Amino acid sequence: MGKEIRLGKIVMYVVIISIVGVAGLIGARMLIAPSFSAVEGDYRYQWHRVANEQEWKDIKVKHQGNSYCKGCHSDQDARVAASEHAKVQCENCHGAAYSHPEDPKKLSVDKGRGLCLRCHAYLPYRPDTYTELPVQENRPQPISKLKMINPDTHNPDMGCVTCHDPHKTGFK
Amino acid sequence: MEHSRRDFLKAGLVTIAGLSVPLGAFKFLTPEAAAGIAKNIAVRWVFVVDATKCIGCGMCVKACQTENELPYSENLARTWVERYTVKKDGHVLVDSPKQARDGFIRNNPLGLDIPKADIAKGFFVPKLCNQCDQPPCVEVCPVGATYKTPDGVVLVDRKWCIGCAICISNCPYGARFLHPTLMVVEKCNFCYHRITKNLKTACVEACAFGARMIGNIKDFDDPVAKIIREERVAILKGDYNTKPQVFYIGLDQTVK
Numbered sequence: 001m002g003k004e005i006r007l008g009k010i011v012m013y014v015v016i017i018s019i020v021g022v023a024g025l026i027g028a029r030m031l032i033a034p035s036f037s038a039v040e041g042d043y044r045y046q047w048h049r050v051a052n053e054q055e056w057k058d059i060k061v062k063h064q065g066n067s068y069c070k071g072c073h074s075d076q077d078a079r080v081a082a083s084e085h086a087k088v089q090c091e092n093c094h095g096a097a098y099s100h101p102e103d104p105k106k107l108s109v110d111k112g113r114g115l116c117l118r119c120h121a122y123l124p125y126r127p128d129t130y131t132e133l134p135v136q137e138n139r140p141q142p143i144s145k146l147k148m149i150n151p152d153t154h155n156p157d158m159g160c161v162t163c164h165d166p167h168k169t170g171f172k
Numbered sequence: 173m174e175h176s177r178r179d180f181l182k183a184g185l186v187t188i189a190g191l192s193v194p195l196g197a198f199k200f201l202t203p204e205a206a207a208g209i210a211k212n213i214a215v216r217w218v219f220v221v222d223a224t225k226c227i228g229c230g231m232c233v234k235a236c237q238t239e240n241e242l243p244y245s246e247n248l249a250r251t252w253v254e255r256y257t258v259k260k261d262g263h264v265l266v267d268s269p270k271q272a273r274d275g276f277i278r279n280n281p282l283g284l285d286i287p288k289a290d291i292a293k294g295f296f297v298p299k300l301c302n303q304c305d306q307p308p309c310v311e312v313c314p315v316g317a318t319y320k321t322p323d324g325v326v327l328v329d330r331k332w333c334i335g336c337a338i339c340i341s342n343c344p345y346g347a348r349f350l351h352p353t354l355m356v357v358e359k360c361n362f363c364y365h366r367i368t369k370n371l372k373t374a375c376v377e378a379c380a381f382g383a384r385m386i387g388n389i390k391d392f393d394d395p396v397a398k399i400i401r402e403e404r405v406a407i408l409k410g411d412y413n414t415k416p417q418v419f420y421i422g423l424d425q426t427v428k
Contacts, residue, residue: 125294
């Protein structure tokens, strides 16, 4: 026969342990739970996990812009800036720079007709007045005509780059 | 050493009191945040689309796919360009082949060969998420995974989204879609990772025709804010009362 244990004592221990346990769980949840808030007060549109804002800001930038390419490829940049393709981005045709030249080492271009036809294929409703050319010494007006061709009749068997230089525009 | 019941209870109460202080009480403001509060820098992003300048080259869509890691094969991008072909008999054909990822090279709206003589007018309308001020998508999220940031961009919390797609069906503009691999909701977020670093969005940078512009409406001198203030602009689906923040120049009555 073991020592007598009173029921009240057991109940008291159970109650204390459960209170401490629940408090511990709440405390742990407060420490490791994501924080939610509504900053401007309109909770209908604002309630969110705050850490997510920074997660979106931390995404890597892939396109670097013409100024990035200019750093090493200044001669090519100068030729393009003087041409009618001045506002076309390097990355439009060469793809995103990512962290070139570390990775990728080279940026390739798809020299097929499809890339040029995006802009230069004639469509009856394609606007032909281009207003974005930077004004320069030899180009006082920012306006020019977008040259369009019929892809079925204009040398359909050849690549555009056979005769045209996209960095210079016009004929090679 | 003897511990009485009283000592045990005292220790327990102290522990509980200590655990109830949330970790947030120990957070300190970063210098940037404090400076922002001091200078009252306000940013509220707005977008202007000049539909008269868009020629339908689809470079914006191509750049968006790369910048936002959407696979080329999936015919999905966060922005798209619609081609409207209005025929002389009044029919309007609207198409966006592969979301204009490869541009528009042929006069074949909806795959049909419409002769030029039958066309009254045609034009291109780039579209993207309007980052509404009263977004119907945010209102219906059952788990609070999507929200509007203080600078006006509607974001989706990929870790919290359960992929129920109620928001996708509730967006009147069709701007939301299910990410093909992550199975959470995806949409244009004005390239939030770029604009918060003082860069332009991928689509704005890719457009050589000046059809897309992004700016800060709270900055009086911002050229985009000036356009919205002084020129004639329109919004899409105004009757839905979503208060969209993308404004269009040259919007036609046939554009839905």
